[in-house]
Amino acid sequence: MTSGNPGVQxxxxxxxxxxxxxxxxxxxxxxxxxxxxxxxxxxxxxIAVVVVLAxxxxxxxxxxxxxxxxxxxxxxTPSTPSVVGAxxxxxxxxxxxxxxxxxxxxxxxxxRQIPGPVFFxxxxxxxxxxxxxxxxxxxxxxxxxxxxxxxxxxxxxxYLPDVTYGIIALVLVYSAYVAExxxxxxxxxxxSQNAAARSLGLTRWQSLRFVxxxxxxxxxxxxxxxxxxxxxxxxxxxxxxxxxxAVRAAQIYGASQFNYASxxxxxxxxxxxxxxxxxxxxxxxSRDKRRREAGAVA
Amino acid sequence: MNGPTLTLxxxxxxxxxxxxxxxxxxxxxxxxxxxxIGASGSGKSTLLKCVNLVEPIDSGRIVVxxxxxxxxxxxxxxxxxxxxxxxxxxxxFPHMTVLRNITLAPREVLEMDRQAAEKRALGLLERFGLLxxxxxxxxxxxxxxxxxxxxxxxxxxxxGVMLFDEVxxxxxxxxxxxxxxxxxxxxxxxxxxxxxxxxxxxxxDIASRVCFLDEGKILEQAPPERIFTSPENPRTRQxxxxxxxxxxx
Numbered sequence: 172m173t174s175g176n177p178g179v180q181x182x183x184x185x186x187x188x189x190x191x192x193x194x195x196x197x198x199x200x201x202x203x204x205x206x207x208x209x210x211x212x213x214x215x216x217x218i219a220v221v222v223v224l225a226x227x228x229x230x231x232x233x234x235x236x237x238x239x240x241x242x243x244x245x246x247x248t249p250s251t252p253s254v255v256g257a258x259x260x261x262x263x264x265x266x267x268x269x270x271x272x273x274x275x276x277x278x279x280x281x282x283r284q285i286p287g288p289v290f291f292x293x294x295x296x297x298x299x300x301x302x303x304x305x306x307x308x309x310x311x312x313x314x315x316x317x318x319x320x321x322x323x324x325x326x327x328x329x330y331l332p333d334v335t336y337g338i339i340a341l342v343l344v345y346s347a348y349v350a351e352x353x354x355x356x357x358x359x360x361x362x363s364q365n366a367a368a369r370s371l372g373l374t375r376w377q378s379l380r381f382v383x384x385x386x387x388x389x390x391x392x393x394x395x396x397x398x399x400x401x402x403x404x405x406x407x408x409x410x411x412x413x414x415x416x417a418v419r420a421a422q423i424y425g426a427s428q429f430n431y432a433s434x435x436x437x438x439x440x441x442x443x444x445x446x447x448x449x450x451x452x453x454x455x456x457s458r459d460k461r462r463r464e465a466g467a468v469a
Numbered sequence: 470m471n472g473p474t475l476t477l478x479x480x481x482x483x484x485x486x487x488x489x490x491x492x493x494x495x496x497x498x499x500x501x502x503x504x505x506i507g508a509s510g511s512g513k514s515t516l517l518k519c520v521n522l523v524e525p526i527d528s529g530r531i532v533v534x535x536x537x538x539x540x541x542x543x544x545x546x547x548x549x550x551x552x553x554x555x556x557x558x559x560x561x562f563p564h565m566t567v568l569r570n571i572t573l574a575p576r577e578v579l580e581m582d583r584q585a586a587e588k589r590a591l592g593l594l595e596r597f598g599l600l601x602x603x604x605x606x607x608x609x610x611x612x613x614x615x616x617x618x619x620x621x622x623x624x625x626x627x628x629g630v631m632l633f634d635e636v637x638x639x640x641x642x643x644x645x646x647x648x649x650x651x652x653x654x655x656x657x658x659x660x661x662x663x664x665x666x667x668x669x670x671x672x673x674d675i676a677s678r679v680c681f682l683d684e685g686k687i688l689e690q691a692p693p694e695r696i697f698t699s700p701e702n703p704r705t706r707q708x709x710x711x712x713x714x715x716x717x718x
Binding site for chain 2 (some may be wrong): 371
C-alpha cells in the first residue's frame with residue numbers, strides 16, 4: 172500500500188497526490204473493503220485461537236469473565252462494595268482535580284514567562300516546581316502527601332480525608348505537566364500579536380489576558396484533553412491511600428471471593444468514560460486542522 | 470497645541486554591532502504627512518518602532534506633542550495611546566470579531582463603556598465601508614479589508630499622530646488601492662502622519678514632505694515635487710533611478 176502514502180511520493184507529485192489520498196481514506200474501493208475485512212477477521216481469529224488453546228484458558232475464563240462474578244462485583248454484596256458505586260468516587264476525584272489543575276497550571280505557566288529581573292525568584296520557583304513534579308513518580312507523591320502530611324500532626328491540614336490528600340497529589344503532579352502544555356501554547360502565539368496589543372496602549376498584563384492567553388488556550392485544548400484522559404486513569408492510584416474507589420473496591424471483591432471479574436468491571440468503567448473524551452479530542456484536532464488549512468488558503 | 474507634533478533629535482539605535490539609526494533629526498508639524506522612502510534596511514521601520522517605543526533608543530530625544538517620550542520614567546503605555554501604528558502584516562487579533570478588535574483598546578485602555586466604544590467603532594467602520602464586516606473574524610476578510618480594519622483599530626484610540634509601516638507591502642496589487650485611499654482620506658482630513666512606504670506614486674500624491682533614508686540617516690528631505698523631479702543628493706538620485714527603471718514610479 173505504498174502508493175497511498177504521501178510521504179514516499181516524490182515532491183513534484185505531492186500536490187496532485189494529496190486529493191487522491193483523501194479520497195482513498197474516505198471512500199474505500201470494493202477491493203479495499205474486501206482486503207480490510209479479511210485481514211481484520213484473520214487477526215481476531217488468530218487471537219481467539221491462541222486464547223482458547225492456552226492451557227489455562229478455562230481457569231482464566233472462570234476467574235475473569237464469570238457472568239455471576241461480573242454481576243456480583245458490579246452491584247456489590249453485603250460484605251463488598253459495588254465497583255460501579257466506588258467508581259463514582261473516581262469521577263469526583265477527576266472532576267475536582269481537573270478544575271484545580273487547570274487553574275494552578277495556568278498560574279505557573281504565566282509566572283514562568285513574566286520578564287524582568289524583579290521576578291527572577293518567582294520564575295525560579297515555577298521552574299523548580301515543574302522540574303520536581305514532572306520527575307517524581309505520581310505514586311511516590313501520593314505516599315509522601317498521603318502519609319507524610321497526616322504524620323505532621325498539624326491542626327488544619329493533617330486530619331483531612333484520604334481522598335483529599337489523593338487529590339492534592341494528583342493536582343501537584345498534573346499541574347506540572349499541564350503548565351508546560353500552556354507554556355507551549357503561549358510561546359506559539361506570534362510576538363507580533365503582543366506588539367499589536369502593546370502598540371494600542373494595552374499593558375503587558377492586558378495583552379496577556381485579552382490577546383495572548385485566549386489564543387494560546389485554544390491551541391492547546393487537544394493536548395490538554397489528552398492529559399485529562401491520563402488523569403482519569405490515574406485517579407485509580409488514589410487507592411494506595413485506602414480510599415475505596417473502583418480499583419480498591421475491585422481488590423476487596425477479589426480478595427473475598429477469590430475471583431478477579433471485579434477488575435474487568437473496573438477496567439470497562441475506565442474505558443467507557445475515556446472513549447467519549449478521546450473521540451471529542453479527535454474531533455477538536457480535525458476541526459483545528461480544517462481551520463488551519465482554510466486559513467492557509469486565504 | 471502649538472509646536473511640532475513630533476520631533477526627533479539625533480536619534481541613535483543599534484541592534485548589537487549593527488547601527489541602524491545614525492543620528493536622525495526629523496520634525497513633523499501638525500497636519501503634515503511625511504513619507505519615509507529608502508531601500509529595505511535603510512532604517513524606516515526601526516524609526517517608526519522607536520517613535521512608538523516598541524524599541525528603546527540608544528541616545529537622542531523623541532518629543533511628541535511637547536512631551537519628551539524618551540525621558541526616564543515616562544509611562545510607555547500612556548504614550549502609545551496617543552500614537553497609532555499600523556503594521557505591514559495587519560496583526561489583527563484572530564480570535565476576536567472585527568468589532569471586538571476595534572473596541573478592545575478603547576474599552577480596556579481608555580476605560581470607555583461598551584456602548585460608547587461600539588458607537589465610535591461603528592462610526593469608523595461605516596466611514597470606511599466596512600460596516601457589514603463588524604461581526605466577521607479577520608480570517609474571513611481579504612488582505613485589504615484586514616488592513617483597513619487595522620487602520621480603524623488604531624484610529625479608534627483617537628491618536629494625535631499615525632504611523633504606517635509599509636502597510637501595503639503584504640497586499641496583492643489589486644488590493645493596494647483600497648488601503649491607500651483610506652490613508653488619503655485621513656490626509657485630507659488633516660491627520661498628522663509618518664508613513665514608511667515603497668509606493669513612490671502614492672508618496673508623490675499624498676506627502677507634504679518626503680524624506681530619503683539611507684544607511685540610518687536622512688540624506689535628503691523636500692516636498693515631493695522637488696525630490697522626485699530634481700533630487701540633490703547623488704544617493705537619492707541613484708535610488709529613484711532604480712525605482713523608475715523598475716517601473717514603480
